Amino acid sequence: MRLREASKLFSSQEKLHEYMIEHDFGMARVTVLEEEGRYVAAAKQYWQEGQKLRAVESLFKDETNPEAIRKAKDYILLILREIISFATMNSDSPVVPWSGVATLAKKLLQRSKADLPLEDRLEVTSPAA
DSSP states (O other), X not given: OHHHHHHTTSSSHHHHHHHHHHTTOHHHHHHHHHHTTOHHHHHHHHHHTTOHHHHHHHHHTOOSOHHHHHHHHHXXXXXXXXXXXXXXXXXXXXXXXXXXXXXXXXXXXXXXXXXXXXXXHHHHHOTTO
């Protein structure tokens, strides 16, 4: 609510975004981006903030944009590659719950039959290939 009130201080949404970037209001900016329906941009901001699973979840909110599905696939693969290295768990990777990644990968495969080419679907199901 306060964010909406503060946004009235700016002449445009673009000025608001510029201010938020300049002053490092990353997570607040995510809220604004999602309210505007700009889920790909929100996901990028989540990713930059280290909120990797939330980045993918944000992309799933965009049900009409094929780019969002492809980006969700790319992010899931990046997370998997970060967690798994040569078929072993990578202890140096930041804590990302395996169950969360698996759930999002399953959701991606269920939603994207029409939006994601077979080659990309196979890449998610067998990331080591």
